[in-house]
Amino acid sequence: MPGQPLPPRIDRQAVVLIHGIGEQRPMDTLREFAQSVVPAIPNSSTPLFYSKPDQLSDNFELRRLTTNEQQASFKTDYYEFYWANLMEGTKVADVWSWIRSLFIRRPGRIPKRLRWLYYAFWGTLAALFALVGLTLSWVVAAWNGLADTGWVRIVAGFVASGLLAYVNNLLTEYLGDAVRYMTPRPPNINQRQKIRQAGMQLLRRLHETDATGTNRYDRIVVVGHSLGSVIAYDLLNLFWCERSGKLPLLPVDALNTAEQKAIDLSEKRISQEQYRQAQFDLWAAQATLPGSWRISDLITVGSPLAFADLYLADGVWSLKNKADQREFPTCPPVMEKNKDGDAFFSFPTKRTDAPRTLHHAALFALTRWTNLYFSSDFIGGPIEGFGPGVENHSLKPQSTKLPFNSHVTYWKISEPESLSLLRKRLELRFPKKHE
Template identity: 45%
Template sequence: MPEEFNENKFNIQRQAVLVIHGMGEQKPMDTLREFVESIAPEIPHSKKQKFFNKPDVLSETFELRRLTANEHRFTFKTDYFEYYWAHKMSGTKLMDVLWWFWTILLRRPKNIPDRLRWIYWFFWVSIFMSLLFILSYPLMKEDKCPENLIKNIYDYDFVKTHFCCYLKFVGKYLGSLTWLGINFFLIYYLGDVVRYTTPRAGNIKERQDIRETGIELLRKLHDAKIDVRNKDGSTYKRNKYDRIIVVGHSLGAVVAYDLIKFLWIKHNGTIKLTDTQLTEIEDAAYNLSKNPTAKNRDTFREIQLKLWKSQFNRLDSWRVSDFITLGSPLAHAKLLLAGNPEELVKKQAEREYPTCPPTPEGEKTFHFPISEVNFLHHAAPFALTRWTNITFEKDFVGGNNHVFGHGVENHFLRTKSKTGNIIPFWSHIGYWNKKEKEMINLIRKKMQLRIPTPQDKSEVN
């Protein structure tokens, strides 16, 4: 059930949605425009366009624009931004990917996420078959292979007799084409994941650049101010954006996680919470960790939002109310962010990777006192920010984000595409496809672009 609000006490004048694209050779604005066209609610009983295209004065490149949706029944006034980073990840070499891939294959099967283990075994079988082909090649003489290989492929005795010929046929006609496809996929898609998630010397500059630029954009959204005039003519400053929603697709979810993680350490020292507030959120987190039921998770999320609401209108507040991940590789964090599951748990315990709920110091608390004032620790952004993770069932790029805590609300949906329900990964690019009504409604619901009014608490269709 969506959380209820008192609109008289929760007045959002303007909100920002920051969309972060995924892996591959993306073009500026392609992701944002498609996302907004699908997700931004239609204006009821009106033929007016859903959004306006305006200059983006906050981003570092002139290639980007800001898409603005005016306030109406189903949305607050919303500015949609894209963080575009594809141009910062160039020069990927095939050996970078092959080296990473080999380190993954050398891991023990138990250290491979369950959702990806079939891929692990698929590649080991492929390697075995390739070696078999290489070793068998000297035995393959041209005059020993009949011409009717394809015609007799269903004849078991024939295939067994001419097995080497079939290996040669595959190597001769399909090998080059297959290698071309693998080469393209490894460099232009998987290459981004490998280089961003692997802190090798050759990747540090790109990782740092992507993070710095993204953090700067998120910081600008926090720092943007407007002048408001009082009745007596005096003016005061208020936040331009009362609320920020961060949406990450694919590898963009990993980038978004990093932006939240690193920007939080500049804000946690300014967020002052009462003893009552801290007790409430820490009790909810403790109960959730001991009994991870949907009811306890919903209670925790309600208190997250309650704490966020208590501070959002301050000039130095933490504005990120919601983090939405779509087809997120963070589900495979023990593979991508650590050498094994134990290493990931250790880094989370050391608060290198923020969890939801936050990792406590000791049994329960995740705050510390300074001069009799309580502050949340440096890995506690998800004490205030709700995390919703959504995945198509056959999109193996994503999965259940339980490795980051039971406070993450996970959703699995079947795609409306028959192909997407059969072919693995096919649905990865379909999260805001207009045909995916159930997915679009779920994303809207979890973004909560408009607080339900007392007159209409029904779901937006």
């Protein structure tokens, strides 16, 4: 169609999946993900993908899954950024300290979507204390009357030990990962640093070129589930800061369009989809050049970033202030104005080959952000604190009605709506690279 931009030039692309909390085993999450989202090959009896050596990760437990595409198309490699082994040594005291910081506050400072959990927490705690009191009263009475037999002592010991072990496992093996990553206390800094260093190394290697200057990958999509979405956001932010000042020449027309669309979106003069198209056009115009930014999309699934004002900042205003100060990249990026009142997220550079470059928090000038969440998933939700360019999709789970249980079903075959939308936003098929 005349006037429409050409399809992106892609020979090979990569999808990086970042898993969430829990005792994850290497490759289990990635295999399940790929088995669900990889497009079927018509009239073919070959496997959807092959398991090949992962030469980019410094973890011998990992493999890359390469799709078995037709020769007329291109291939997609699936990688897992596995970080669970880097988060060790969590103590119950760490979790309880975090819980106190979340729930010992006024109800008005709790996000509305989580407020019922706030009241449920305090109600459950009160009921638990009452139950413990009644149990202790019964044990003391039974002990005084039947201590000579010893059976009360044995039963009470088993019950107490079992309950303690269960709570300890629940808190440390599941909540513990989130607590330690999202709480920058001194005991947690080393683990946070190791995770980010490993993730940055993977992104650097995905962006490498060969001896001829050809890109290893022309397009990269990062998918983060649960806590993995927070890690994904951090990694893209850090990697952008490292790379943004070294990007090749950005086409002036595409850059001007992206900035104007960002202004129009913020003032509600255009649709979100129009801004997303401007982002993609700016990305595609530079993506295949050496030294380019090849991450076209961030997809967050069941993301705690929905409650960033609770987890990452001290309230809504604190989150906004950090975004205005460019500590947290927003979508669209935070803009500034010159003396003539013109708004922009690029600025002149001293380099003679590029008149303007994007500022250090302008990641989402050319990377699209899609967020999926189930209505019953209270770990995730709509991401509204990072700008109007984040495309939020609220979905109704079809395979479970239990709260929280839907958190681990986003790419299950039993969730066709979620799976279909995820496939659509991954955009795994493009026309073959133009000659």
